[in-house]
Amino acid sequence: MPDDEPRDAVAAAPAPETYLDAEPSPSDPAAVPLPPLAITTAGPGGAGGALDVSAGRIRREHLRLLLRSPAFIVGAVLLLWWVVCAIFGRVIAPDNPVAGSLLQFNQGPSAHHWFGTDSLGRDVLSRVLVGARDILAIAPLATLLGTVVGTALGLVMGYYRGVIDIVVGRLVDAMLALPVVIVAFLFVVAVGPSTLTLILVIGFVFALLIARTVRTAVLQERELDYIAAAQLRDESGANIMFAEILPNVLGPILVEFTVRLGYAIFTIATLSFLGFGIQPPTPDWGADIASSYTYLGAGYWWETLFPALAIASLVVAVNLIADSIEAVLVR
């Protein structure tokens, strides 16, 4: 084994756990375990002590640090805005987002239609506001499903090891050989696009990825004394996993959840753009871009540009939040 750093339990694992297993997965940019930027924290050395055994725990001072981080504030305000739109979109929207006036198609931005109208005469601003709804319902649900299943799977894999660890580990490796978008694409095409399919497929892929992260965290925890103590007390395996280990690995799980949420939005938007995600006539940014970008050549840029900016602002917001949380919790 060329890896000559037996710094943690991972190196001693019989499973092929070399540096490459921890290597970034190109298939999924969000899965790349990149070093945190450490620029979003309030100040250098601001976060809790590095030698703290239970570094994975979430504490109140973490929240205080987060609220002092400009990146977190910007991300949170943007996300909050889109959540408000998702809930009250129909009320805020100046016009009907689904029924348009066919006489006013492809009109540029004006005082009456701030973002112009699309090829069916629908108000683009209204569609952008209401378009937040479906993606902001599906993405968190899929991510939550993936996080819950992935955490349970990762705990079992890391704590018990054995056959399930090897089988799921191999399965994850095979899945990771494909970009998440392609895996999701393949399955959504197979089963047919529907809201439930999107949630299940993305949740399933994420569960495998999250299980891997949780497993690594658990492998490090299980070598610590408090686990040995719990085993001596004759606690049950389930109790050790969920009552002893889980609270100590919540940090990485929370980071994983926020990072994945950003990637869920990325994936759903992309699938919608390809025609296999949220289906028209439901207002959706990705689907709207898919139906309007062919008109770009004719100069009707507003129909495409505004939904594009909406997606960009949402994913950037979620990732600013994810990065701030990572900088505060993992450092």
Added chain:
Amino acid sequence: MGGQVTLYLLKRLGLALLTLILLSLIIFLAGQVLPGDPGRAILGPFAAKSAVSSLDHTLGVDRPVLEQYWTWITGIVRGDLGTSYQYRAPVSSFLFPAIGRSLKLALVAFVIVVPLSIVGGVVAALNRGRALDRVISVTGLSLSTVPEFVSGVVLIVVFAIGLKALPVTASAPAGSSIPTEIRYLILPAIPLVLILFGYIARMARAGTIEALDSDYARTATLKGLPRSVVIRRHVLRNSLLPTITVIATQTGYLIGGLVVVETLFNYPGIGRLIFTAATDKDFPMLEAGVLAIGVVYLLATLVADVLYTVLNPRIRLQRAE
């Protein structure tokens, strides 16, 4: 120690093969779940039932799943990727030219992104904590999270329609010279560049910072070497090692990101091939295309592994001992 390295690489190769077999199973099973009857899909809704079932029989889709998988996988090993339902022609005659075109696009993206992101990451590290570092890091991070089709349409609006500086499609007219072809590929390559920039730059930044903080860099500074020499000779050599690995592994991602970019820019590469195969329910084409992406990814990880093993000074030292 050289023998151990070889052994390790052989083990990696074996694992890659195992992963590939698993992957082919997953892909094939996903293809089997696909609703609808291939014969019906090809002949249309008005064809006679007997015609549909006889076509199903010719295609072999009425046989047990495992038998079909075996026929498929042994065919691939022999170089027979199957016959496209849509075009009634060998899949390979579409797949390989498409991969070639995609590689061309990927190459343009790499040529732009690799120097750009390494310089970006190193500059950010050298200005750690200052405004320039923040700008590079936050911009890189934000851009890498925006879906390719989003940055793609914004780029089209600005450069192709607003400034009229670059063509809207990716395919140059037939018979164009190489510089013209490249000019057509620049705009489609940029969304890929934007995604990759953040990751590679971040890796380069982290590696450089680690090297800057190391004892050998401090020793070099203390013995009076000029800063530029310390950076060039001691810092960069060590900091770029993880970056090289990331670049190699990102090749796999790049091929995947092509599905969207090629669809958006109407470029006939592997990405659009998969997209069209999916819309047409052309399973043999779809399965072969997705498998090809998996193979490219596994090759890229292997190359990354070999590069890391060969370039890692610690391993070289071990060999010399």
